[in-house]
Amino acid sequence: MNRKIPMRMCAVTRQKYPKKELIRIVKDKDGALQVDLTGKKNGHGAYLLMDLEVLNKAKKSKCLDRLLEVEIPDSIYDELEDIIKNNI
Numbered sequence: 001m002n003r004k005i006p007m008r009m010c011a012v013t014r015q016k017y018p019k020k021e022l023i024r025i026v027k028d029k030d031g032a033l034q035v036d037l038t039g040k041k042n043g044h045g046a047y048l049l050m051d052l053e054v055l056n057k058a059k060k061s062k063c064l065d066r067l068l069e070v071e072i073p074d075s076i077y078d079e080l081e082d083i084i085k086n087n088i
Contacts, residue, residue, distance in 0.1 A: 005018050005019075006018070006019040007019065008022050008024075008047045009047065010022060010047055010048060010049040010054065011046045011047060011048055011058065011063050011064060011067055012048060012049065012054045012057050012058045012061070012063055013049060013054060017047075017049060019039060019047075021049060021050055022047040022048060022049055022050065023035060023036075023037070023047065023048050023050055023080060023083060023084070024036040024037075024039050024041075024045045024046070024047050024048075025045065025046050025047075025048065025064060025068065025072075025076065025080070026041045026042075026043040026044065026045045027043050027044045027045075027068045027069075027070055028041070028042060028043040029042075029043065031070060033068070033070065033072065033073070033076050035076065035079050035080060035083065037083070044068060046064055046067045046068055048064070048080065050083070050084050050087055051084065052081065052084055052085070055077065055080055055081060055084060058077075059077050
């Protein structure tokens with residue numbers, strides 16, 4: 001029996017990818033931002049494709065800021081960059 005692969009939309013490319021190929025950024029009810037590697041944390045989340053080019057586009061266009069309705073600090077982008085580099 002084939003298991004269904006969970007698909008999510010990348011905030012930048014607006015295309016659907018398997019959840020394992022994406023990183024989730026979560027804003028919890030207190031407004032704190034976290035990189036959610038488990039994909040299970042509570043809060044409003046946005047997904048990004050694990051790709052440095054996509055990350056740079058997200059930073060330039062501020063699409064995550066709009067989606068999560070909060071200013072994303074550079075520390076989050078740095079953390080995302082480290083995660084992407086370690087997974088390549």
